[in-house]
Amino acid sequence: MSSVTGVSLADETPGPHGSAPLSGDGAGTGRLGDRLFGGAAKGAGLLVIALVTLVGVFLLWQAIPALARNDANFLTSREWSVDGAHPRFGIVELLWTTVTVSAIAMLIAVPVGVAVALFITQYAPAWLSRPAASLIDLLAAVPSIVYGIWGLRTFGPVFEPVQGFLQHTLGWIPLFTGAGISGGSTILFVGIVLAIMVLPIVTALSREVFAQTPVTHKEGALALGATRWEMIRTAVLPFGKPGIISASMLGLGRALGETIAVTIILSTLPDGAKWTWSLLNGGETFASRIANNAAEFDTPQKAGAFIAAGLVLFVLTFVVNAIARVVIERRKAFSE
Amino acid sequence: MAKRIDVSDLNVYYGGFKAVEGVTMTVEPRSVTAFIGPSGCGKSTFLRTLNRMHEVTPGGRVEGKVMLDDQDLYASSVDPVAVRRTVGMVFQRPNPFPTMSIYDNVAAGLRLNGVKGRKKLDEVVEKSLQGANLWKEVKDRLGKPGAGLSGGQQQRLCIARAIAVEPQVLLMDEPCSALDPISTLAIEDLIGELKSKYTIVIVTHNMQQAARVSDRTAFFNLAATGKPGKLVEIDDTQRIFNNPSVKATEDYISGRFG
Ligand SMILES: Nc1ncnc2c1ncn2[C@@H]1O[C@H](COP(=O)(O)OP(=O)(O)OP(=O)(O)O)[C@@H](O)[C@H]1O
Ligand SMILES: [Mg+2]
Numbered sequence: 001m002s003s004v005t006g007v008s009l010a011d012e013t014p015g016p017h018g019s020a021p022l023s024g025d026g027a028g029t030g031r032l033g034d035r036l037f038g039g040a041a042k043g044a045g046l047l048v049i050a051l052v053t054l055v056g057v058f059l060l061w062q063a064i065p066a067l068a069r070n071d072a073n074f075l076t077s078r079e080w081s082v083d084g085a086h087p088r089f090g091i092v093e094l095l096w097t098t099v100t101v102s103a104i105a106m107l108i109a110v111p112v113g114v115a116v117a118l119f120i121t122q123y124a125p126a127w128l129s130r131p132a133a134s135l136i137d138l139l140a141a142v143p144s145i146v147y148g149i150w151g152l153r154t155f156g157p158v159f160e161p162v163q164g165f166l167q168h169t170l171g172w173i174p175l176f177t178g179a180g181i182s183g184g185s186t187i188l189f190v191g192i193v194l195a196i197m198v199l200p201i202v203t204a205l206s207r208e209v210f211a212q213t214p215v216t217h218k219e220g221a222l223a224l225g226a227t228r229w230e231m232i233r234t235a236v237l238p239f240g241k242p243g244i245i246s247a248s249m250l251g252l253g254r255a256l257g258e259t260i261a262v263t264i265i266l267s268t269l270p271d272g273a274k275w276t277w278s279l280l281n282g283g284e285t286f287a288s289r290i291a292n293n294a295a296e297f298d299t300p301q302k303a304g305a306f307i308a309a310g311l312v313l314f315v316l317t318f319v320v321n322a323i324a325r326v327v328i329e330r331r332k333a334f335s336e
Numbered sequence: 337m338a339k340r341i342d343v344s345d346l347n348v349y350y351g352g353f354k355a356v357e358g359v360t361m362t363v364e365p366r367s368v369t370a371f372i373g374p375s376g377c378g379k380s381t382f383l384r385t386l387n388r389m390h391e392v393t394p395g396g397r398v399e400g401k402v403m404l405d406d407q408d409l410y411a412s413s414v415d416p417v418a419v420r421r422t423v424g425m426v427f428q429r430p431n432p433f434p435t436m437s438i439y440d441n442v443a444a445g446l447r448l449n450g451v452k453g454r455k456k457l458d459e460v461v462e463k464s465l466q467g468a469n470l471w472k473e474v475k476d477r478l479g480k481p482g483a484g485l486s487g488g489q490q491q492r493l494c495i496a497r498a499i500a501v502e503p504q505v506l507l508m509d510e511p512c513s514a515l516d517p518i519s520t521l522a523i524e525d526l527i528g529e530l531k532s533k534y535t536i537v538i539v540t541h542n543m544q545q546a547a548r549v550s551d552r553t554a555f556f557n558l559a560a561t562g563k564p565g566k567l568v569e570i571d572d573t574q575r576i577f578n579n580p581s582v583k584a585t586e587d588y589i590s591g592r593f594g
Contacts, residue, residue: 126394214431216427216429216431217431217433217434218392219389219392219427219431220427220431220432220433220494220497221433221444222389222392222420223387223389223420223424223425223427223498224420224421224424224444224445224448224497224498224501225417225418225419225420225421225445225448225449225501226417226420226448227417230448234433234436234444234448235433238433238434238435238436239434239435241435
């Protein structure tokens, strides 16, 4: 879409026969309004950037003293003892758990969310699509604690046999070796619960963009003899792609940072537990470790160690969003 | 390849609203038929029933019969998707697929038909773009987005896209109304060339255009807003413009119209 700046040429156009150029008569709010609105928009943008920078600086400020005293490698160590004069802590386990849990959630939530959004906007009759859409918007508003308790109490026991089955049949793959965690409190299960939490976000946003697909694009495809599904592939999905990416990023942000549901469901591992690649193991994400230990941020050093972990989460989210932006920008020439 | 269209006693509805009433006409193969008439008289609505695009509009339905040679378009065994592969359409606003390159736009219909071979695709893309008089202008930038072309080029791209699947009939709904006079002439020339192979129906508000490009002209009118549009007469273009048999036609063409 071409950008319309709203600047009018008339202001500088010379009049006929060399008479004085037309000049604004100062009536109306045109120019002033432009300037006010432009200023406000710019200010808001700068404010957001300033806030993000400030958060980053604050986290760094708090984290640096603890990091300086850390005797272990912060990025590769599995230890986590933050007391005393020689603390040893590293984030590799937290990173693994956070990333796998979120990856599982996205692998499930994005395809299902997009499919549901397509169903609502392209297939469902009008009497069904509206209530279905509101229902999903409502699901997005359910607090995480509810998902946590429901996952632990109701869904976990139901899921346990599935987990046993996976372990039994696919146990030879490192991802599915048994780790003795019972009651569905595993990485895999938390990933699935997170998928359910993220699903309404992905669905609601994808639905918005799919519904905006210009009729002319859809009719262009249909007039070529596209079936409904082919029309969706040639017109709706390409148009909605940036929207799907943004929706996924918002969902991923929620999955990466989700605290309470993960804390409730996921089994923590005892100190010195053996490292496994198994998704049927317990563990802690960045957020859940911070929540599990929130009671003991009594010294700046302890707090600093946890904040350093939080900083990694911050950077992770930032990187993921940056990648998404690059993907969207690269296709820009094709999305006029 | 071109086919004759026989319409008998066709009514078109949007939900409860009857938009077009009692159209009976024959569209001859290998010729250009123009639809003219005041805004809102149902030209687009009727045109879209000829490839069942009206079914895309919620509530859109027809009564009556449309025959394509000896095939009943509305027979229950007929798939609307198959109809649209036989009867192509070009729209008022150029609508190339914005996320696709020029090449992919032209190839889109073929790919829908399952054509995959690069050689075959290259061949048809070149032939179609040449058929649409666009090849020379775009042959060096086939990989660039179709939306980056000028409006007139985009419209010719859409025509190339439509003829790439070798339809029997080509429907055009005011294909030049968003274009400048030069692009309009380019497309009119193109229509003149295409009619040796296709049956062409074109809706236009431009009387000179109808007179220039068409062999036969159909005049539609409506009694009053809210009333259904009707076919007033269809005849050789010469006759419609010089000596029509209905007074309303003459009034409309000469601009003496309420
Ligand atoms: N999607 C729709 N839903 C309901 N009514 C419609 C729809 N599209 C068109 N109509 C109505 O059907 C009638 C015929 O419209 P149509 O667009 O076919 O006219 P037209 O002859 O093509 O006009 P124009 O020359 O302005 O393009 C009009 O009364 C219009 O309001
Ligand atoms: Mg129209």
